[in-house]
Amino acid sequence: MVRGGKRSGAGRPRGTGKFGESTVRIRVPEGKLSVVQALLESGDQYALPLFDGRISAGFPSPTDDYSEGKLDLNHHLIHRPATTFFVRVSGDSMIGAGIHQDDLLVVDRSLSPKHQDVVIAVVDSELTVKRLSRKSGSVALMPENPVYAPLEITADMAFEIWGVVTSVIHQFR
Template sequence: MTNSANFNSTLKAINPSSTSEEDTEIVRVPKSQVNEVKQYLNNKAQKQKIREVASISIFECKTSASIPLAQSKIAAGLPSPVQDYTEQSIDFNEYLIRNPNTTFVVKVASLSMLGAGIDVDDDLIVDRSIPAKNRNIVVALVDNDFTVKRLMMDGEKKWLQAENPEFPDIHFNDGQEMVIWGVVTRVIKNLK
């Protein structure tokens, strides 16, 4: 790989949305500092790749509110008459949280799970009491860094699969440690 190609792949890792059509700028660096600048950029790219979880917070039920629940489903296709009455109400604490004592909320900081509908700044509800199974989306601790990926299992072999072709899957080498912190049960996203 040429220095130019290596530098471009580093830039792509730092800013995955950049394209080859984007205007560029030449920056001159003293020859004695070239390797140091390249190492800095590579380190920055690695940190950005790994940083997939912006924050983790323990779920704490502070309020209770019952919200009316419509009795009929709403069609996503053609409009249909909506009944103007409700008979039930729903408490989102009960609806979203199976076990408050083992539940926490994670804010997503990368696009590695975009294909699964998980975007940057989405909140994930994660339950530590649920045993992780093949194809579950999990929060995992890999070499002291948190990541959100789909757990894949084939016999004894386990790996973490990204849901975006721009991000690599995580395959484990001997001595590498992975701890499943919990299974993602819900994705909360803002549509505005």
């Protein structure tokens, strides 16, 4: 007479809802509701497809499957958000390293500056970006532009390294 009956495995399976997973109820301020819902419904809006320029056979299309995977700029370029900041470049003393006027630098304060690192330094109250040289016990800031001269750091200078430049971003449009 009875259909079914109490048994394991019966009923709606878990994780068959909208999110494919069990859910928790939380309170969200009204102002941030839209961004949270966007995060939930469409995943990370800024995880965008990455193409490898080396693979160019077969006339691929941007609408194809993205076998190279997806990339989020923030995650890719910023490893420690708490110790990272940006600097807008002034001057052309590092043009040989691909750092141009008005470029944006990503700087991490938590990295220990090593020989040949590009660093943000303050020398006598002046903010500069240079390549750090630690050769033979002396410290020097090396520009990458023949117009400028290397700057040897001496004990009487107010010298501080703010951080190590991890990336440079140049905008065309």
